[in-house]
Amino acid sequence: MEGEELQHVFAKRIKIGQELELFFEDKLYLCLLEKLNPKGAFCIVIKELELATPLPFITLYQCVPVELKTVDFIVERVSEVGAYRLVPTLSKRSFQNITAINKRMERWKRVALSAFKQCKRPKPLEIAPPTRLEELKADADLNLLLDNFGGEKSLKDLNLNGVKTVSLVVGPEGGFTRQESELLRERGFIPIKLYPYILRSETAALLGVGLIMNL
Ligand code: SAM
Missing domain, CATH: 3.40.1280.10 (SPOUT methyltransferase, trefoil knot domain)
Structure with a gap:
């Protein structure tokens, strides 16, 4: 993970071992932050989150x-x-x-x-x-x-x-x-x-x- 997504991890002060939600190619995932350095982050996907969009x-x-x-x-x-x-x-x-x-x-x-x-x-x-x-x-x-x-x-x-x-x-x-x-x-x-x-x-x-x- 890099760029704006990475900035978001820093802004929210997410630490290694903590969960975070990631949006990737139109899908939302619950992930675990495994590695973090100023240039990038590495996450493990725990599961896809399927949230219903409210109507209308x-x-x-x-x-x-x-x-x-x-x-x-x-x-x-x-x-x-x-x-x-x-x-x-x-x-x-x-x-x-x-x-x-x-x-x-x-x-x-x-x-x-x-x-x-x-x-x-x-x-x-x-x-x-x-x-x-x-x-x-x-x-x-x-x-x-x-x-x-x-x-x-x-x-x-x-x-x-x-x-x-x-x-x-x-x-x-x-x-x-x-x-x-x-x-x-x-x-x-x-x-x-x-x-x-x-x-x-x-x-x-x-x-x-x-x-x-x-x-
Ligand atoms: N120049 C217009 C006038 O003096 O009547 C006002 C336009 S308003 C600033 C911009 C848009 O917001 C409108 O075209 C309309 O779609 C919406 N709008 C603003 N006030 C509204 C109201 N009270 N009821 C319905 N639509 C409104």
């Missing part, structure tokens, strides 16, 4: 804020509150440069990995390839739009019985345009208002995911 699986379609580093915060916080996947989404008023977004993907995956370790999720938040708002389809069991133009429903009106997958769309700092809101409504996304005030995009994402996971 929320895919957050996050319109990328113009202030790109806000996405780091969103990745970290929605990891903690239980989103399953984040899809960076380009909308009319979002950050537009797809090349710059693609360059950030590795960074967001690292942030997700670090949040996963901190909050003991079964798996890191998946960071999916970017998409465009016009491409979104209401193909989850429940499809929600946190709408800056308001909504007839609030989250507490929703019934999550039997719902396994949720799509949640959140706008950028400048919000959705009226056309975008209408397009998503026509496609079957339910407009939701969070009470009582207007929230920053990152607060809306965090609150939206956190509330759905606790309904």
Whole structure:
């Protein structure tokens, strides 16, 4: 073990002979630390840990804020509150440069990995390839739009019985345009208002995911 994983061993002051959890190739293992030096660590795998991912699986379609580093915060916080996947989404008023977004993907995956370790999720938040708002389809069991133009429903009106997958769309700092809101409504996304005030995009994402996971 080396690199960031090794830093984690040092940061948590894990000693030789102690157990630690390691995430490797999409699986989580309980291991025993056998050797440790400044350049690397050697672990023995005790067993694979199979932790269930809590339902519902929320895919957050996050319109990328113009202030790109806000996405780091969103990745970290929605990891903690239980989103399953984040899809960076380009909308009319979002950050537009797809090349710059693609360059950030590795960074967001690292942030997700670090949040996963901190909050003991079964798996890191998946960071999916970017998409465009016009491409979104209401193909989850429940499809929600946190709408800056308001909504007839609030989250507490929703019934999550039997719902396994949720799509949640959140706008950028400048919000959705009226056309975008209408397009998503026509496609079957339910407009939701969070009470009582207007929230920053990152607060809306965090609150939206956190509330759905606790309904
Ligand atoms: N510029 C917009 C306005 O003045 O109405 C506000 C956009 S808000 C800063 C960014 C995004 O967060 C919105 O597009 C929406 O997805 C979400 N959001 C913020 N407050 C919300 C609320 N009270 N209800 C539903 N969604 C909200």
